[in-house]
Amino acid sequence: MRNLLIAGLLAGGIAGMVPLLNAGATQSAAVPVSKDTQDCLFCHEDLHPGIVSAWRESRHARITPGEAIQVKGLGLKVSSTEIPEQFLNVAVGCAECHTQRSEAHSGTFDHGGYDVHTAVSPKDCATCHAQEADQFSRNLMAHARGNLVNNPLYMDLARTIEGRVARAEQKLEFTPADPLTQAESCLHCHGTELEVVGSEERDTFHGGMEFPVVTGWPNQGVGRVNTDGSLGTCGACHNRHQFSIEMARQPYTCKKCHVGPDVPAYKVYSASRHGNMFSTHGKEWDFKKVPWTVGEDFTAPTCASCHVSLLADASGNEIAPRTHQMTDRLPWRIFGLIYAHPHPISPDTSIIRNADGLPLPTNLDGTFAGDFLINASTMAERAENMQKVCRSCHGSAWVNNFWERFENTIMTTNAATLEASRIMLDIWDKGYAVNHLAGGSPFDEAMERRWSDVWLFYANNIRFASSMAGGGDYGVFADGRYHIAQAIMELNDWFARQKAMDALGNTGQPASKPSLQKAK
Known part of the structure; x- marks a missing residue:
């Protein structure tokens, strides 16, 4: 089969070179393609033209690793210090990604004489x-x-x-x-x-x-x-x-998973001043440059500029290094589980246990599972990393006052969640709902779901509005403070009605159930 593919490739006259267009490299007008990748292209050019077309537009197809590794300074995109010799002088094509390390993949299969794995x-x-x-x-x-x-x-x-x-x-x-x-x-x-x-x-x-x-x-x-x-x-x-670097820097990419209402990052961003500037002027920005120069390549942040990208000033000085560990600039984990809290030390959060033995980063009273979370010194370091990005466009007074409001929002939303949790604990203690420690679930009854709304949606929305938009309607009426107050009212009124019915003897004796705390 492999010989058949090669013969067909030669008969078809497909060149083993890929035109080098807008690649940021001047070494050659075309990039050589390995014989193995040529075999792949012979079939897949017709079978999957969309895939091949996307690859031909990629930087992988337009510059060899050997050329890319020669880039000096902040523009270097290849971080490996040693690259296998067979990859140095050819484009990074189908075979270079889908046949390397084949012995490590359980999904490797024989495909036209090559050991191929589908998922890179x-x-x-x-x-x-x-x-x-x-x-x-x-x-x-x-x-x-x-x-x-x-x-x-x-x-x-x-x-x-x-x-x-x-x-x-x-x-x-x-x-x-x-x-x-x-x-x-x-x-x-x-x-x-x-x-x-x-x-x-x-x-x-x-x-x-x-x-x-x-x-x-x-x-x-x-x-x-x-x-x-x-x-x-x-x-x-x-x-x-x-x-594409360009795609990764666009907020639409993050929107795939962060659109809300549980993590409403994109909808808050799109309504913010930053999002408004992106919508208006983003078409004028250069999303491909490395490093990404503030004020020249773009004039307002996207998700990537705050959390990931290598940023530089107009003189070429580094403002923030590129990172793919998203917490490097984040001291607070702001989506409530069940409260906002310092980020976990380990990325494996399943190991966390709070004081009650539950797999949660906080206790039900809002206190932190401190042994599993970063300390104040690390939080301060990460806050400074983020504020460096902010100060590339804003003065120190602006940034400091903004950050003060943000941390105040964390405290006030945690306090509101605590009040809701206290009511829910009373509901469980009285037996009006049954949590998982009593053989049920803390999420499958109407009032439990209303309690979840408080921290899963409303508190999150307020915090994201504070961190990204500076407040406004998304933090008040669009699943914000209005809704968190209403949910707490409903929880409290429902609990009061149940107690009143008990006093009248309408529900019989409530069963004694343990609360969502450590079983005694």
Whole structure:
């Protein structure tokens, strides 16, 4: 089969060179393509023209690693100090990504005489981008799947959201979602596990061929478990097969998973002054330059400029280094689980246990699980990293006062969540709802879900509005302070009515149930 492909390639007269257009390199007008990648292109140019076209537009197709590694200073994009010799002087093509490290992938299969794996992993990308792969492996995003599926409380919440609901004798029963539903709901962003479960024969241009059957595929979730055991996918932000820096810097890319209402980053950004400037002037910005020069290449931040990108001033001085460990500029974890809290020390949050033995970074009274969270010194260092980015456009007084309001918002939203949690604890203690320590779930009854609204939606929305937009309507009436106050009122009124009914003898004796605290 391999000889057939090569013969067809030569007969077809396909050149082993890729035109070098706008690549930022001047060494040659075209980039050589390896013989192995030429074999891939011979078939896939016709079978998958969209994929091949995206690759031809990529930097991978337009400059060799050997040329890229010669770049000096902040413009260097290749972080590996040693690159295998066979990759140095050819474009990074199909074979360079899909056939290397084939022995490490359980999904490797014979394809036209080549050992191919479908899902390229961060460890494959580490051949040229070692630093980025290492940083990403220490990132919460890389562990997003495990942090969800290995936490029984989070999975219980997921069961009541995406699972199948049925009514029996006036009681609702939730069963866990099937794998296909999970793959297109929570695990769409958190990541599936790619597992080879067999093989199948398909008709192809060259007749019947065997392909692996991989469950969990397709998926571009940030915490995907790959067939080589690695976590995550670079394609979550740098969409395959173009792997564009420009795309990763656009807020639309982050919008895929951060649109809300639980993590309302994009909708808040789009309504902010920064988002307004992007909408108006973004078409004039240069999203490809490395380093990214503030005031020249762009004039207002996107998600990437605050959290990831290598930023420089007009004199070429570094403002913030490139990082793929997203917490490097984040002291606070602001989406409430159940309260905002300092970021975890380990990206594997499933190991966290609060004082009550629950897999939560805080206790139900709002105090932190301190042994598992970063200390004040690390928080201050990360806050300074972020504020350096802010000060590239704003004066110190502006930044300091903005940050003071933001941290005040963390305190006030945590305080509101505490009041809601105290009411919920009273509801559980009186037996009006049944939590998981009493054989039920803390999420499958109406008032429990109303309590969840407080911290899962409303407190989050207020904090994101404070951190990104500086406040305004998204922090008040658009699932903000108005709604958090209303939810607390409803919880309190419902509890008061239940107690009044008890006093009148309308409900009988409430059962004694343990609260969502450590069982005595």
